[in-house]
Amino acid sequence: MNLTRRTFLTASASAAVAAFFGSQQAFASLEDLNKALNDYTGGAEPGEGPLTLTTPEIAENGNSVPVSVLVESPMTEDDHVESVMILAEGNPLPDVATFHFSSMSGEAKASTRMRLAKTQNVVAVAKMSNGDFYKVSNNVKVTIGGCGG
């Protein structure tokens, strides 16, 4: 994925309410993750959809892992992406960020960086204006490094 400066600005502008959480004590349980997901979807079961989550296969630096999301959408008043939430299921607090969009956003595309405490699944959930939810998940490996031939 080739992110341009324009994309980055779009993301910054869209991400008016991006919430970041630093590393704290214990790791999140699956329960915490499901609760965050449920609070977001209001209990609706997310399906598959035109949502792309881009993460590295292996993190180069666990303290700053690039993550970007893209939802294919006409982004009209009637049919647009309202928000995309990113969750990290193995972090002390699973919420990474929520990006909010409107029909004025042009495209539903955003990127940021997150800290990953260990190898884990990163989950993105998109909320559509018609009430549908899409979900996708990528595994990101956090490794000790070294010893490469």
Added chain:
Amino acid sequence: MHTRRDFLQFAAVAACLNGVAGFSPRASAQQQLTQDDLLAFNAKGKLTLLHLTDLHAQLKPLYFRPPSENIGVGDYAGIPPHLVGEDFLKHFGLERGSALAYAHTMVDYVDMARAYGRLGGLDRTATLVNAIRAERGDSNVLLLDGGDTWQGSYTALKTNAQDMVDCMALLKPAAMVGHWEFTLGTDRVEEIIDSLDYPFLASNIVDNDWEEPVFESTSIVQAGDTTVAIIGQAMPYTPIANPRWMFPQWSFGLRLEALQANVDAAREQGAEVVVLLSHNGFDVDRKLASEVSGIDVILTGHTHDAIPQAINVGNTLILASGSHGKYLGRVDLEVKNGKVTDHSSNLIPVFSDVIEPDKQMADKINEVRAPYQPELDRVIGKTDSLLYRRGNFNGTWDDLICQGMMEERDAELSFSPGFRWGTTLLPGDNITIDDLYTQTAMSYPQVYRLEFTGERIKEILEDVCDNLFNPDPFFQQGGDMVRVGGMGYSCAPEAAMGSRINNMTLLATGEPIDPNKSYVVAGWASVNEDVEGPAIYDLMENYIGKQDIIKVEPNQSVKFTG
């Protein structure tokens, strides 16, 4: 593949191994082998791609023992390149004792090495390249450098790779890619690239601030009447396998979306043939070939695999041309109406004794080595044992290095990284500074001395093991298992991460490694910044100098469980 040439070589060498009196094995083996034999090729079409990869700065002919283990996991088990020894011979129909059996396997290695001599030498490679250019027409031949070219020797270390840059320039490559190149640091890499007459390509490196491409991804060239796109792929995990602080602004990764976009763009610009010049490693490229469409040929490097002919994955050919200058890879393509319609491929083993060195290259090699010649030739010891590096779990060179680190740094255990570069010495050989640096020459050579708990040691081993044996090739980084001195363990490659490494035992006492106890560990090539300690090459020069003669017993301390 079974040619008359192989049969003749087999007959000759079989005779000498049986000890016919008054018969020089070296002379007899080589009487059967000529430069013309090596160049014999079933030419197709007009376009020829030549692939030289993972040279690791080896300008002179060398011995390089192929591995005894090269385990593949999951869908990749038991298929090339995960075949060694007799299995390799059987799969490719090679006769034991033939020249190709010697080049590709460790079967009868020492006898074969004495019979057939050294492989490689960039002056020999230059002769082959020139001959093929003369045969096919200069403009129809593209020579591509797969990277790991600028690191791995005393002179490359001392000249910051200028020796390699100057020698490679004579071969006139059409493009190159990188991996160990980046361990020269950002400034030097940029300085060299500015001086090159050919592009340094990377479709998969972006800058850390804006995620914009750092290097050109693609070079579109006219080769005769064929338009060829060359797309470059750097080693995707360079910032993980090597010190990220040496090139902090650059982010790597596989970046398949970018690659697909670059392939599509090349086709739109009229490329009839799309070549991926890759430092991904073989299994990564095998999987990549089924996920990215529109690539005709992948010239793959990094994992140092040598496969006699290209392998087909769908409509993509993958050629793996070995390492250390042992082979020159060749692919001929017939192109009609903008499509590849036929092909032929081969790895040409560079038998140094039967190829006339190219004078211009030989002179240049002598010139770059001359200022260092007395030091290169300085003998620091002698070995009674075969010293080699390759193998999934250990090799005798690393056994020696592990022992040296424990003794010189007074450590209970030692770690030596699972590098795949480094040449081979035969029993009875002197060990020179030149030889030592083929195992150790790199830009972060400090030998640390730290305390690790047993639990941490297990974590490190599991982590490295997963880099090697993850069933998904996209998570493999391409080296071998970290070598461990002072400790035995068992390894189950097919098991899940976290449960592959078992039975960790302190060899000195026979006691199990205690997860809660701390052990003093010496190791080298840490990817961390500000590591303190002597350089591995200085430490090993001291250690080897203290031994009367080097003897390395077979290593029984790692048990491989299926």
